[in-house]
Amino acid sequence: MDFEKLRLFAKVAELGSLTKVAIMLDSTQSAISRRLSALERDCGARLFHRTGRGVTLTPFGDRLLPRVRALLLEVNQLSHDIHSAAGVPVGEVTIGMLPSMAHPLVGLLFRITRRTYPGIRLRVYEGLGGQLEEWLATGKIDVAILFRYGKGRSTDSQLLARVDTYLIGPPGDPITKPPTVRFAQLNRLPLVLTGPPSRMRSMLGQISRRKGISLSVFLEADSLTIQKDIVAAGDAYAVLALPAVYREVQLGRLQASRIVNPSIERMITLSSSTHHPQSLAARAVVQLIQKVVDEFTDTFTWRRRP
Structure with missing residues (x-):
């Protein structure tokens, strides 16, 4: 054969x-x-x-x-x-990530993996939360880095860090210029958000109904690049985690203000596929992912796992 x-x-x-x-x-x-x-x-x-x-x-x-x-x-x-019999991690490890997480993590993870385990090949897939969970279930990916909200973290996922949610605006925008923005200030703002089904969309809807305000979603776009371009042009605001726009904020192309009253906390979690036994290479990469996230904790104001 x-x-x-x-x-x-x-x-x-x-x-x-x-x-x-x-x-x-x-x-x-x-x-x-x-x-x-x-x-x-x-x-x-x-x-x-x-x-x-x-x-x-x-x-x-x-x-x-x-x-x-x-x-x-x-x-x-x-x-x-x-190869594992000799204690040497080798082979391909497939990783699923949300687009908002891929940019800050992949580069450093690749460099550390290449330096520490030259026999490991990384393959990274970008997808939304539902896609990543489906790929885990079918064995298409070995591990996934996901956002979880509130008490929604599954028992088989590992907490890596916690991160707040930000309102993203264009340069010079008065609403996103202060370090924080009240959730009520999102009332009737033009928004570009990920289309449903989306846990973030559901959470925003729940909070807005509780607050008695109206969210005006002018555009639905699953593409992070499109969201950032629309915001940079001054056409709408986005609701994202800071790592998704960290480079643009540092370069002055976008502004980010942390949403408060209430704040929206996301948990960065790591899940492994149960479709097949985890290889030695996959276990090694999981440890490296933990190390990479810890290194980014101070940069992105992530809160370390307990």
């Missing part, structure tokens, strides 16, 4: 595009197509429907994919276990 062909099959199924896979593998679309055709001949059935917009799984391919993914996980785990 050619495991490289099976890995290619799983990757094409994930991305839904021969072109994207070819770019990722530094190959050509025709070469990827030939390798898939060879696998289909080995299987005696078509795995994908080819369309003008990409590829989709055939019913046979859809039935085969979960078994292939499980087999590849076993193969990877066996490789990790062989």
